Amino acid sequence: MEIVYAAAIGVLAGSGVWLLLRPRTFQVLMGLTLLSYATNLFIFGMGRLKVDRAPIITANGAVDPALYADPVPQALVLTAIVIGFAATALLLVLILALRALTGTDHVDGREERS
Amino acid sequence: MNALLEHLVALPIVVPLLTGAVLLLLTESQRIARSTLAFTSVILQLAVAVVLLYLTSDAAPFIWGNGIGVYTLGGWPAPFGIVLVADRLSAVMLTLEAVLSLAVLAYSVARWDRPGQPFHSLLQFLMMGLNGAFLTGDLFNLFVFVEILLAASYGLMLRYAGATRVGMGLHYLVVNILASVLFLVGVAMIYGVAGTLNMADLARRFTTLAPDARTLFDTGAAILGVAFLIKAGSWPLNLWLPGTYSMSVAPVGAAFALMTKVGVYALLRVGTLMSEDEAAASMLGVMMFYFGIATLLAATVGMLAAHHLGRFVSYSVTASTGILLAALGLGIEALTTPVLFYLIVSSLTTGVFFMLSGMAERTRSVPSLAAPTEAPEPLSPFHLAFGVRAPDPHSTDDDIGVAIPRAIAFLGLVFVSCVLLVTGLPPMPGFIAKFALLSTAIDTAPPVGLAAAAWTLAAAMLLNGFAGVVALTRLGIRLFWSVSARTTPRLRVAEAAPVAFLVLLCIVLGTASSPVMRYLEHAATSLHEPQDYIRTVLGDEAAP
Numbered sequence: 001m002e003i004v005y006a007a008a009i010g011v012l013a014g015s016g017v018w019l020l021l022r023p024r025t026f027q028v029l030m031g032l033t034l035l036s037y038a039t040n041l042f043i044f045g046m047g048r049l050k051v052d053r054a055p056i057i058t059a060n061g062a063v064d065p066a067l068y069a070d071p072v073p074q075a076l077v078l079t080a081i082v083i084g085f086a087a088t089a090l091l092l093v094l095i096l097a098l099r100a101l102t103g104t105d106h107v108d109g110r111e112e113r114s
Numbered sequence: 115m116n117a118l119l120e121h122l123v124a125l126p127i128v129v130p131l132l133t134g135a136v137l138l139l140l141t142e143s144q145r146i147a148r149s150t151l152a153f154t155s156v157i158l159q160l161a162v163a164v165v166l167l168y169l170t171s172d173a174a175p176f177i178w179g180n181g182i183g184v185y186t187l188g189g190w191p192a193p194f195g196i197v198l199v200a201d202r203l204s205a206v207m208l209t210l211e212a213v214l215s216l217a218v219l220a221y222s223v224a225r226w227d228r229p230g231q232p233f234h235s236l237l238q239f240l241m242m243g244l245n246g247a248f249l250t251g252d253l254f255n256l257f258v259f260v261e262i263l264l265a266a267s268y269g270l271m272l273r274y275a276g277a278t279r280v281g282m283g284l285h286y287l288v289v290n291i292l293a294s295v296l297f298l299v300g301v302a303m304i305y306g307v308a309g310t311l312n313m314a315d316l317a318r319r320f321t322t323l324a325p326d327a328r329t330l331f332d333t334g335a336a337i338l339g340v341a342f343l344i345k346a347g348s349w350p351l352n353l354w355l356p357g358t359y360s361m362s363v364a365p366v367g368a369a370f371a372l373m374t375k376v377g378v379y380a381l382l383r384v385g386t387l388m389s390e391d392e393a394a395a396s397m398l399g400v401m402m403f404y405f406g407i408a409t410l411l412a413a414t415v416g417m418l419a420a421h422h423l424g425r426f427v428s429y430s431v432t433a434s435t436g437i438l439l440a441a442l443g444l445g446i447e448a449l450t451t452p453v454l455f456y457l458i459v460s461s462l463t464t465g466v467f468f469m470l471s472g473m474a475e476r477t478r479s480v481p482s483l484a485a486p487t488e489a490p491e492p493l494s495p496f497h498l499a500f501g502v503r504a505p506d507p508h509s510t511d512d513d514i515g516v517a518i519p520r521a522i523a524f525l526g527l528v529f530v531s532c533v534l535l536v537t538g539l540p541p542m543p544g545f546i547a548k549f550a551l552l553s554t555a556i557d558t559a560p561p562v563g564l565a566a567a568a569w570t571l572a573a574a575m576l577l578n579g580f581a582g583v584v585a586l587t588r589l590g591i592r593l594f595w596s597v598s599a600r601t602t603p604r605l606r607v608a609e610a611a612p613v614a615f616l617v618l619l620c621i622v623l624g625t626a627s628s629p630v631m632r633y634l635e636h637a638a639t640s641l642h643e644p645q646d647y648i649r650t651v652l653g654d655e656a657a658p
Contacts, residue, residue: 020292025284032291039298046306073305076254080298083261087291090268094284101277107288109281 001049009045012038023112025095025105032091036084040077047073122169123185123200125162126208126245129155134238149223152234156219159241160212166205171633181640182650184251192251192652193315199251199651202637203454207248207379210458211372213619214465215241217612221469222365224608233273240266240369247376251651253301253311253338256380257294260345264290267373270366271358279361286358289344289351297341303334314651317387317644335388339381346377347435349409355432356416360424364472367424371464374431375457378438382450385442386641387648403567406440409433410574414581423471423589427464430536433578434460440571441551448558450638452550455631459547459623463535466616470528473605473613474593521605524614526594531617533590537582538575543624548575550631 012034019031047070055071057063095105102109133155140148170181183200186192200208215237222233243263250256272283305311307330308319320331344351355374359367381402413433420426434456441453534541538548552575555568623630640646 020288028288032288032295035292035295039295039302042299043302043305046302048306072311073302076302076305079254079258083258083294084291086265087261087287087294090265091284091287091291094272094280094287098277098280098284101280107284109277 001051005041005045005049009038009041012041023106023108025098025107028107029088029091029095033088036080036088040080040084043073043077043080045073047071121185122162122165123183123198123249124187126159126249127198127242129158129162130238130242130245134235134242137235137238138232148234152219152238153216155238156212156216156241159245160209160216163205163208163212166200167209167633170200170202170205172636180646180650181636182647184651193310193312196255197251197312197651198249199314199647200249201647202633202640203379203383204248206454206458206634206637207375208245210461211241211244211248214372214461214616215369217465217469217616218365218369220612220615221368221472221609224606233270236266236269237369239263240270242266244372244376248379251313253304253313253316253384257297257301260297260376261294263373263376264294267370270369271362273363273366282354282357282361285354289354293341293344296337296344300334300336300338300341303330303337307331307334312651313384313387314644314648317648318652320388335384338384342377342380342384343405343439344377345374346381346439347374347409347432348377348405348439349412349432349436352409352412352432352435356425356428359428359431359468360422364424364469367427367468367471368465371431371461371468374435375461378435378442378457381439382442382641387644400443400445402439403443403571406436406438406443407570407574408436409439410436410578412436414574414578417578417585418581420585420589423474423593424468426585426589427467427471430467430582431464433582434464437548437551437571437575437578440574441555444555444564444567444571446555446558446564447638447642448554449551450641451631451635452547452554454634454637455543455627456547456551458630459535459543459620462616462620462623463532463544466528466613466620467532467536469609469613469616470525470532473609474525474529522594524605524610528613528617529590529594531620533583533586535620537579537586539579539583541621541624543620543627546624546627548579551575 016031016033016035016038019027019034022028022031050069053067053069055069055074057065057068098109099105104111106112133151137148137151140151166183169183172181181202184192185198185200187196187198189195219234219237222237240263243259243261243266246259247256247263250259268283268287271286272279301311304316307323307327308316310316310319320328323331340351347355359370362370410433413429413436416429417426417433420429437460438453438457441449441456531542533539535544538544552572555571556565
């Protein structure tokens with residue numbers, strides 16, 4: 001499971017970086033989105049991958065923490081998703097505004113001279 | 115009183131949050147109420163910051179044993195709950211930020227806060243993010259507060275439309291989202307290895323990690339360091355900064371003057387807490403030194419090339435980052451005091467200089483030179499969001515309030531003060547800061563075998579100062595002496611007063627530098643002896 005998970009993060013991050021280096025604003029947007037997906041998965045993975053484990057300890061008294069999933073990374077991921085989502089939304093508005101103001105979707109606001 | 119004292123540390127975050135939210139509800143027509151509320155909030159924050167300065171100093175040893183105030187949010191003890199920590203460095207940064215924001219607010223009320231977007235709310239949220247970043251004792255909360263201040267800064271930077279500004283804003287946003295991604299990856303790696311994000315707990319735990327875990331921890335810390343360097347505007351990662359800052363309107367640029375310092379603050383805070391291991395610390399130090407020197411040299415070139423006062427000031431922001439990084443990178447503990455003093459002076463200086471550039475641009479009679487050239491924009495739905503145009507620098511129709519006499523003389527005086535401050539020439543504290551920095555570096559470096567590095571830093575700083583004089587002379591001649599193309603701007607008291615106030619504050623800092631230096635020295639000592647910090651945050655019984 002770890003191999004598949006790590007490979008998925010790697011593919012997402014790699015595609016994200018490649019798209020981020022492209023000249024079109026929409027590609028940059030998609031690149032950042034993929035990168036933040038990869039990051040979110042990475043944060044989640046840092047709590048160790050466990051199947052069928054609840055993150056909340058309900059039993060009273062002494063319990064074995066190995067039977068439970070780490071809740072902290074899950075909380076971190078939730079925060080990171082919200083923040084990333086807000087930033088992406090703002091970026092989308094900016095991209096549309098730049099497109100309307102300059103008539104091109106190049107990240108510099110003008111086409112490269114060839 | 116006691117209850118207030120207990121919650122004092124949380125006030126710098128709660129006050130701007132509530133004020134910013136209430137300000138959103140007030141409409142355009144309630145300008146007086148809005149300004150009053152905003153001023154009340156900033157003055158309250160300044161008061162809290164000053165009280166914190168007092169409480170963390172030696173003058174009040176009975177309240178917080180060793181001058182470190184810890185606030186546990188929700189009452190959970192430290193490694194499990196989230197803590198806010200006020201120590202001397204935090205108190206200094208909070209005060210600096212409140213002073214600067216007060217000046218920015220006063221300046222903006224004169225003309226810049228008028229139309230459109232919720233300027234006042236955004237400024238409050240920016241302050242909230244800065245305050246939180248300076249107070250938090252937890253790496254993930256540092257991330258959250260940095261995001262809050264960035265979100266506010268996006269809004270502030272994008273005030274007023276214009277293709278160039280939106281384009282610059284796009285670059286700014288993309289670079290900072292990328293920095294946030296790196297930040298998160300670093301934080302997650304550190305959590306995955308050490309199992310905690312509380313800075314004090316981390317400082318205690320990272321020395322006991324197994325070697326392979328330690329490698330991962332160092333990698334995470336390095337990624338985190340890159341994120342901090344992007345925020346600080348270090349050289350290969352700061353190409354977005356001059357464009358973004360110079361494209362922001364004057365008061366916003368001044369408010370941004372402290373934003374790069376957050377990166378430096380984070381490097382200093384995390385760096386000193388994690389410096390138990392000599393080898394790792396010195397390696398980080400060496401890299402920071404080289405990056406700092408590179409930043410400084412790149413900024414020098416940029417300063418010489420700048421044709422526009424706003425652009426020059428943006429480069430001077432990166433120059434000060436370069437000096438701070440290089441000086442911290444030397445890894446000499448005695449240098450921390452002058453570094454902190456220089457940090458204060460350079461923040462105030464860039465703040466004044468941004469405000470001045472906003473006023474000085476109005477002396478140009480050709481608007482196309484003053485404002486970035488903007489073709490008439492096609493009408494589009496986005497004008498609803500971005501459609502507010504910058505006030506015409508030469509229009510007088512909204513000139514209310516009392517104009518000050520002899521505007522050009524005033525501008526010239528402030529300009530000369532700024533030149534002296536930025537380049538570090540004698541009567542101003544810029545000189546004291548740079549002199550203290552260099553003399554400490556050159557005195558203490560040779561015994562530890564850093565003589566060459568110290569002299570390199572000295573040469574780079576002097577070169578930068580010289581380039582600053584040359585570039586500013588040229589800009590000054592163009593702004594004030596080439597009479598053919600000049601109009602005398604109308605400056606209102608509300609604009610001139612904060613600028614004069616900041617310049618006077620700098621002069622006071624210069625003449626009364628010894629108590630400030632003493633306080634900063636205590637701050638530096640407690641930074642380099644993190645045991646007190648760790649013990650206080652985690653509670654005494656948790657100490658090993």
